[in-house]
Amino acid sequence: MPTQVTNYQCPACTGPLHYSAKSGKLECDYCGSSFDVADIEALYAHKEAEAAAAKQAADAKAEAAAAEGETATAEQYQAAAAEAEAAQAAAQSGNDGGWDTSGLSSDWGADADGLRVYGCPSCGAELICDESTAATSCPYCGNPTVVPGQFSGALRPDFILPFRLTKDDAVQALRAHYKGKPFLPKSFTSANHIEQIQGVYVPFWLFDGGAEGSANYRASNTSVYETGDYEVTETMHYDVFRAGSLAFEKIPVDASSKMPDDHMDSIEPFDYTQMQPFSTAYLPGYLADKYDVSVDDSRDRADARCRETLAQALRDTVTGYGTCIPEHEDISLHRGKVHYALLPVWMLSTKWNGESFLFAMNGQTGKLVGDLPTDRGRYWGTFGAIAGVVTVALTVILQFM
Numbered sequence: 001m002p003t004q005v006t007n008y009q010c011p012a013c014t015g016p017l018h019y020s021a022k023s024g025k026l027e028c029d030y031c032g033s034s035f036d037v038a039d040i041e042a043l044y045a046h047k048e049a050e051a052a053a054a055k056q057a058a059d060a061k062a063e064a065a066a067a068e069g070e071t072a073t074a075e076q077y078q079a080a081a082a083e084a085e086a087a088q089a090a091a092q093s094g095n096d097g098g099w100d101t102s103g104l105s106s107d108w109g110a111d112a113d114g115l116r117v118y119g120c121p122s123c124g125a126e127l128i129c130d131e132s133t134a135a136t137s138c139p140y141c142g143n144p145t146v147v148p149g150q151f152s153g154a155l156r157p158d159f160i161l162p163f164r165l166t167k168d169d170a171v172q173a174l175r176a177h178y179k180g181k182p183f184l185p186k187s188f189t190s191a192n193h194i195e196q197i198q199g200v201y202v203p204f205w206l207f208d209g210g211a212e213g214s215a216n217y218r219a220s221n222t223s224v225y226e227t228g229d230y231e232v233t234e235t236m237h238y239d240v241f242r243a244g245s246l247a248f249e250k251i252p253v254d255a256s257s258k259m260p261d262d263h264m265d266s267i268e269p270f271d272y273t274q275m276q277p278f279s280t281a282y283l284p285g286y287l288a289d290k291y292d293v294s295v296d297d298s299r300d301r302a303d304a305r306c307r308e309t310l311a312q313a314l315r316d317t318v319t320g321y322g323t324c325i326p327e328h329e330d331i332s333l334h335r336g337k338v339h340y341a342l343l344p345v346w347m348l349s350t351k352w353n354g355e356s357f358l359f360a361m362n363g364q365t366g367k368l369v370g371d372l373p374t375d376r377g378r379y380w381g382t383f384g385a386i387a388g389v390v391t392v393a394l395t396v397i398l399q400f401m
Contacts, residue, residue, distance in 0.1 A: 010028035010035075011040075011043065099207060099209070099302070099337075100336060101338045103158065104338065105155065105156055114130055114280060115129070115130060116128075116130075118147065118148055119147045120140070120141065121147060122141050122143035123138060125138055125256075126290035126292070127200075127287045128289075129286070129287050129288065133284055133287070137196065139198040139349060140289075140347070142349035154290050157278040157342050158277070159278055159340075159341040159342070160201065160276055160279065160341065160342045161270055161272070161275045161341065161343050161344055161364060162344065164344075167197065170197050171195065173366060173368055174194055177368060197347065199285065199346055200289055200344075200345050201283070201287070201289065202259055202344075203291035203342060204253065204255055204342070204343050205252075205291075206250040206251065206252055206340075206341050207248070207253065207338055208249050208250065208251075210247040211307060211310040211331055211332065211334065212244070212246075213244075213310055213311075213330050214330050215242050215243075215311065215314045215315070215330070216241055216327045217242070217326055218237065218325045219321035220237050220238065220321060221236050222236075240318055240321075242315075242317055244313065244317075245310070246306075246313060250272050250275075252343070255291035255292070255298065255340075256291060257292050259345075261301075263369050267345070267360055267361065267362040267365075267368065268367075270343055270365070271364060286344075291340070295338055306331075307331045307333070311329050311331060314329075343364075345362065346363050347360050347361075357371045
């Protein structure tokens, strides 16, 4: 009689579990977690029951439609089957390596009563703040008109990373960033404009997981030596193999379509040891952007960051060769929990000649990034003045020659 074998996966990181005779438990080689056999079996039995119930409901739906005399087309049957398969896959998401979003919640409780929302009609940003804070302009596009609205329908963040740098710190950093740039438009350097900088909690998805894999490289070393009257160039070729794994915790992917990805990548990293469980007590005086990029739309970027990090770590171990060219990389991912967090950023948006320029500074470390324009009028004015001085100087010199 055939025996069904279940390959259990770790509920914490989705890595493979194995039974340890020493501890009498199922252990994860990847994250080190251990579990009672009965607990894991109960968890999987629950998932299988959910999958069976979902499939049964989808089948019953199709049978009910047929019983009512409806003529089910091939497309309808396919849709019902697809629905059953999707429900079963969702119930068994821990088995197929998908990112685990089961911990995300939209239950704000009593905290929602003290929050308000402002919407930007220009870029679509939805900014959340407490009742004591008012949004006067959009930090993303600089639009001076933001419309108050009703707070509803948002996931409650799991974590928040409080601001460590004050507005004065951000203003000083921005002035230092502008210093020594004489061709900046005055609208950038004016004191009134700089004071409009705003503290914003930017939404992020944080992915816990890992990657394991292997890579093949073609490497070579070349040496040149003389023998008799000849100069000999000798090239040795090598096939190099590397394998390894990495665990990742809180891989950040920003969840706001208004914030350019390269800006957020440039002001990383954040110190997650200072992260706190979310509380609205951290919001007064700041704005919090409501996410508009879903977890599903962020998966590819999280996967890519995992793969690229492991691939680079493997490449960095290949040393001692003159050349090294990757030939093949095989990397698999262990997808774990997804967390929703708010990270601190000081932001200032400025428009110049129809273009938007965004300054962003890590509200924890002070690392900053910003695009700066050139005022062509000031540039050519300065260039013309210098050219005029040079012309006069040459004329005086020629008169005395």
